[in-house]
Amino acid sequence: MPQVDDGPESGETLRRKLDPELPLGVFDSGLGGLTVVREIAAALPRERIIYLGDTARVPYGARSPATVVRYAQGCARALVREGIKALVVACNTVSAVALDVLRAELDLPVLGVIEPGARAAVAASARLRIGVLGTVGTISSGAYPRAVLTVSTRAEVSAHAAPLLVPLAEEGWLDGEVPRLAVRRYLEPLAAAEVDVVVLGCTHYPLLRATIEHEAREMIGAHVRVVDSAHATASELAALLHDRGLLATREGPGEIDLLVTDRPRSFGEMTARFLGGPAREVRVIDL
């Protein structure tokens, strides 16, 4: 079952008719959610996507749940004002602490990244020993172990915060001695728990994937699999849009509009790393 909700209505007749040609809304605390956009664009090439990165308030990962909920409401309301047919919460920290609030408030499907990530982890794990790395907010919420246990009650989850990986990814410091040492330190408890899957439970960690995979194989063994939720989220979104009759039907490739709350130029330059191609135009909005 995809991690979705209909909003407050109960019956089919009360469900608001959403226009399939409207764009999808995706948001994250900053840049990292573009890893999810990349997968959505690959899975659903006709869809228009409006992406919002809350660059004025990143990082969310060390903030209190109440603050993350407030920031998430600001982002979601801004995207709803743009006119969207569904909302993807690309940020793990927001998915961990604010998804229920957003679903109760919004009158459209809302998809988070944690349940798709948990399902992908269980599918990849032969021994059902799953390691998770995420922000302090995500890990202390307990959202990953809860989501994994709804998929398999036999699974054991070892979840640990890896806060230094976000600034490393933001700096583009993706390989070499410093990220290698940080990654090794964060993998220690996962190696001790003998996990066979490592979940990248944060939007930024896929950027460090090569380093994480290399060190995990050295420390845990060649059998270890590294899983992120971006691909699984895009597949669940495709299934959801199909089931609801919300797939875009217009001809031609989709587009990606980029919104930020601060520093549009550096964001535009960084998009090349996530989406390929030249730096894109970025619009600044106030929440």
Ligand code: DGL
């Ligand atoms: N987007 C956040 C997440 O996936 C990571 C960056 C942050 O701390 O804001 O948890």
